[in-house]
Amino acid sequence: MFGKKEQFVKACPNCLSSKINSHLGFTGEGYKCMSCGLDHFQPLEFSLENLEKARKELKESSK
Ligand SMILES: [Zn+2]
Secondary structure, X not given: OOOOOOOEEEXXXXXXXXXXXXXXXXXXXOEEEOOOOOEEEOOEEEEHHHHHHHHHHHHHHOO
């Protein structure tokens, strides 16, 4: 029964990096991005496919 199950990843809303650490149990809810340093945000959830797309768009918009 291993079909096409979509994988979801949490990502930083600022730089879309998935290198984020949760603060759970420390300051309550919130995440910190290891890539751009953004702190205390609610992560965005993407399927892997959508994350790729969103990253491309981010690159193009920051030209
Ligand atoms: Zn970030």
